[in-house]
Amino acid sequence: MFNDLLGQTLDNRYRFEQKLGEGTFAHVYRITDLHRQATLAAKVLRPEIARDPAVYGRFQREAAVLARLQHPHIVRYYDIVDLQGTIFILLDYVPGKTLEDILSSRDPILKPYASISYLTPIVTALQYAHNEGIIHRDLKPANVLIHENNTVLITDFGIARILNIASELTLGATIGTPLYMAPEQISGDSVTPATDIYALGVILYRMYTGRAPFRGESATSEGASTAARIIYEHVHVAPRRPSDIRPSLDLAVEEIILRCLEKSPAKRFPSVTALYDALTEAVGAPPISLEPLITGERMLTTIEPPDLTLPEWSQFMRPVTEPEPDELPRQAPPRPAATIEHPMPPQLTQPHVHKAGPAEQTIPSLRPVHPESALSTQSSASVPGPLPPVYVAPPPPASTATRWLIRGAVFGLIAVVLAITVFVVYLLTYESREAEPSPTALGSVSSSANREPAPSPPASRQRIAFDSRRDGSLDIYTMNVDGSDLRKITSGPGVKRGPSWSPDGSQIAYYGATGEQANYDIFIIDADGSNVRNLTDSPSVDERYPTWAPDGERLAFHSNADGDFDIVIINTDGTGLETITANSAQDLGPDWSPDGARIVFHTDLWGTPYELAWVDVETRQVTRLTDTDVINAFATWSPDGARLAFHVIVPGSNAVTVYTMDADGGNRQPMTDSQERNAFPDWSPEGTHLIYQSGSDTDSAIVIQSVLDQSARPVTGQHANFLPEWAPFN
Secondary structure (H helix, E strand, O other): OOOOOOOOEEOOOEEEEEEEEEOOOEEEEEEEEOOOOEEEEEEEEOHHHHOOHHHHHHHHHHHHHHOOOOOOOEOOEEEEEEEOOEEEEEEOOOOEEEHHHHHOOOOOOOOHHHHHHHHHHHHHHHHHHHHOOOOOOOOOHHHEEEEOOOEEEEOOOOHHHHHHHHHHHHHOOOOOOHHHOOHHHHHOOOOOHHHHHHHHHHHHHHHHHOOOOOOOOOOOOOOOOHHHHHHHHHHHOOOOOHHHHOOOOOHHHHHHHHHHOOOOHHHOOOOHHHHHHHHHHHHOOOOOOOHHHHHOHHHHHHOOOOOOOOOOOOOOOOOOOOOOOOOOOOOOOOOEOOOOOOOOOOOOOOOOEEEOOOOOOOOOOOOOOOOOOOOOOOOHHHOOOOOOOOOOOOOOOOOHHHHHHHHHHHHHHHHHHHHHHHHHHHHHHHHHHHHOOOOOOOOOOOOOOOOOOOOOOOHHHOEEEEEEOOOOOOEEEEEEOOOOOOEEOOOOOOEEEEEEEOOOOOEEEEEEEOOOOOOOEEEEEEOOOOOOEEOOOOOOOOEEEEEEOOOOOEEEEEEOOOOOOEEEEEEOOOOOOEEOOOOOOOEEEEEEOOOOOEEEEEEOOOOOOOEEEEEEOOOOOEEEOOOOOOEEEEEEEOOOOOEEEEEEEOOOOOOEEEEEEEOOOOOOEEOOOOOOEEEEEEEOOOOOEEEEEEOOOOOOEEEEEEOOOOOEEEOOOOOOEEEEEEOOOO
């Protein structure tokens, strides 16, 4: 039965839908619990293990311990099920990817500062388990899961302990992954929290250098196989200093990694939180109190569990339907972690940088945006609370005549105020009627008060471009803003993304590749889908997000030709390639100003989450626009050059919010609900509306929103539509 469970239903309850993988001791399936109508993951144990009564007894005792692990960043273990000698472990199962997927990507190196987004939930989960007396024993990137909403969780917590019981009683082998095993695990000594700290040190080493510290390649290693040589190195060979592989790595960070990898557990950090504190101090990350996150108690008692389960393995499925109340064990809600768009090497200081005018200093409010409050720039953190009550002595009694005189005066004053109010309201209403754009014309008011409104053609003649998976692959589409006349203008194999209209609307630039993980080139295609040409044709270089210069003769995009992403420009005939931001930071998402003098982009030049800046095309001088603790990205200029629209990601939040601000960094305003995912805004040609993608990576729609009153409407259904751009008026 161990090899043929697929398609079977055990006990008229557990239907085995899909085989996800197999290992030495267990096969992994996606199953449906028909009683609960929920999708779970099941690890089915090998028959030799399942039939041993001593093993099963130990399993049950260990399961009682694992059931205590209820934490927002730990995948939930449910039960061990025994049906006719088939024993399987039930765990949560939902969409996501693993840290291994990220570290095995084309650009596997993370910067220490960026890695904090991953480490915070990992550390809180580990410390919580250690406080419960439970060691993971098999911590590795494949067991660190990133939910599709970017929540970071640890899976297989305690599974290594259960399987070790089996190995001790039946096979005599030690469970663990050689690349991440601590020396004491290999030697059979006591396992303590320091064992997980060692594995975390291996993960940090790989994050910051792109490779594991021990790979069986040392000249002194012994063993007949690579795994045996790796095990030997863990016990007997000192790791190569990370700075030998990556010279730019900060020495303080290097010492932290090497302390984690000490052969003696006593020489490592006393706890994972001590490791975390040392690392955040070394990289300059803001301090954060981990206590509420470690216990998770407040969240467990005050927040209802979400309508999802937690990630498991590399392929995922949502619950079939929502379980009945109290049918499943209660589950702690996940705590979202920030995405990391471009994990890259660290940045150096760039010359000729100066600070712009009034840059926003506070984290933007996460409150939903309402029309009456959308224009407020004050953070919710700065709003004062109610004043304490003040005792006021009562006035002395007045005579009846005096009281009537006072009442008459008050009523007269109220009447005057009402008359003035009615008059003011009339004037304001009249002005708003005069200024309000037509809902069918999609905006006839200029974004600048000092110029006349630009006439706009009807919605049936205004076009947008975007990329979409509606036919399975990512291709470029165009359509009218009223949803009519949809056209697919690219075809053939590969991925096409990020369309950008030429100033005259006759051509579209985009970036494309043979696959989503490949290096991209910049392409130009006529707006009718003809005459495709590869502008850069550089298979070893990744080039993305093209934007046209106002003269229609040049494009800007970001390129990693020198190892990190820089803003570059090129003539539309493929000549004149020139780097505009030559530094060791990540400079991304360019957009050309309407006058052609500047290019706005986002960068980690200053060692913080991405900030907005612009570069003068002639002088190469960079001006910083934002200074926040959030990710500011993919800015676009308003047609008059006075405002910028961009999206914001707050670390620890799954939301993405569209903002606008003045071109000097001032007057920062949220434009969309801060609890949703709205990203990649672009301006309408007359500057009265924004267009952006709204939703997750699997069901995103294109939405148009008025800048004036924040009213919004979808242009497309949720067909995985991305990166919209409004065509210029012709």
